[in-house]
Amino acid sequence: MYEIAVIGAGPAGASAALFAAKAGKKTLLIDNDKGMTRRGWYENYYGISEIGGPDLVETGHKQAIKFGAELIAEQAVSIAKSGEGFTIETESGAAYEAKHVILATGVMTDLAAKAGVVTKDGTEPRIKTVVAVDAAGKTNIDGIWAAGTVAGVSVHAVITAGDGAKVAINVISELNGARYVDHDVLKA
Template sequence: MYDVIIIGKGPAGLSASLYTGRGNLKTLVIGKQSEALKNAYIENYCCSEPEKGEKLIERGIKQALEVGVEIKDEEVVGIKKNGTFTVTTTEGEYEGKAVIIATGKPRVKVKIDNIEKFEGRGVHYCVACDGFFYQGAKVGILGFKDYAFHEIMEMETITDDITVYTNGNELEMKEENIKIIKEKGYKINYKKIKSLEGENLLEKIIFEDGTEENINGLFVAYGSASSIDFAKKLGVVIKNNSIEVDENQKTNIDGLFAAGDCTGGITQVATAVGQGAVAGLNAKAYVQRNF
């Protein structure tokens, strides 16, 4: 059991970890490195020489390790809360008393005609939230990475008529996950999707080759899970596609904090570091007060 689990290995997450680590809390940072920050050249970060973002992160990781923080280079695919938090990655599960989400900007939406038109009317982004409405129905999971596999496992208790739509991509999942999908008999459609069609509700998928397929619901799990994906599953308040937090970086869920680009506002390293510090201090106070 960790005292604090931080999701995100950028400036916000690493900054938060310094405060929880120095506070003698057992801290775990989970995340993949941001390619955008890795290739960026940081020139406007106060009290620091201009340098590539990759070097900045390397220094932050070194500082975190020096104060006893554990760091895992894994992809997070889900979070649940039942008293404490369970964070699921592509490699396993980790328990934490408090969680800080610091995963940067939310996902980029898939470019498929009419996808926004059917949001909430056949197109969804959270199986745990909306899967219940599709008992025994024909359902698709739009995605090709391990996050899509996680959503398939959530959906299989609701219906066994599941198709994976990769939208022209090859599957980029762990071999064991691909094997499970095939062994369970779930269909895999590799065709590129042109549009979604229907009257008031989603009724069919139209592919670029002119073929079509009837469907009742489509759950988007494209690429890797984002901060918004995690937050929606937990019932966190979202505003303008960002996680809403108070002055303490706390969400509306006790023990759950957020920092950095995922909370909206100015997208700068300095902002992320400052918010990470506030989130780290308040997560520490939460754990000390409640456990």
Template sequence: MYDVIVIGGGPAGGSAALFTSKAGKGTLVLDNDKGVTKKAWMDNHYGVDGISGPDLVEVGKKQATKFGTEWVEDTATAIQSENGKHIVKTEAGNTYEAKHVVLATGMTVQLAEDSGITTVDGTEPRIKKIIKVDEQGKTNVDGIWAAGTVAGVSMHTIITAGDAGKVAINIVSELNGERYVDHDILK
């Protein structure tokens, strides 16, 4: 059983996985490789002097896997929650279990709705529905969180990644039983 399963491998999902795996939490990313970032060019991602979406996603994947994230290309089709654990089923017929699930599914809420997670009208242009979350990123189902565009933040990659980092810190804090911080310093 994983500590965290992240569904979606774009900037939000990759960022969540980076923080949780760097904190020593067993993390799995399920990525269907269909995110809109794969078609983007960013000249507005702070600290990067222009980068293609595919390159940004690949760098994020490398960062997360460096700390132990397992990255699987598959499509999540269902989430069942029972007795404090979540079972994620996939299109390839696999099942995975975790204490926490992060939905970082971009503009797609179908999995959330099919799994009994509350959605509301979207807040961004072209985003019809989003997952209803509290200020920490929690949904109406205990242990299931949402981050990035699907959680109602602007779809700019720097913002979705930051939102997912916030959610991941909140998950790690909950798992540890105390507030977690992750600060690296120059050596």
């Protein structure tokens, strides 16, 4: 069983998986390769002078994998409560179990709604529906969280990446029973 499964591997999802894996949590990252980030050009992403969407997404995937996240190219089709967590089924018929699930599905809320997660009207232009979350990223279903555009934050990639990190830190903290902080120190 994975401790954290992240569905969606754009900036929010890959960032969440990166933090989860770096914290030593058994992490699954599911990517359907349909995110809008791949179609963008970025000159306003902190720390990067300019980058194309495909390169940005691939860099995020590589970072998450570097720390131990398992990346699978699949379309998640259902999430159901089971045992101590959830079972995520994919289009191919594969099933994955996780204690916590982070939805980072961009503009898509159908998977969340199918799982019983409450949605609400979006506030961003062209984003009609988002998942209802509290400040930590928790949904109405204990153990299902949401980050990024699907959680109602701005569609800007740098903002969704930060939100993914924030939600992952909150999940890690809950798993650990204490606030988790990840600070690296410059190597001398």
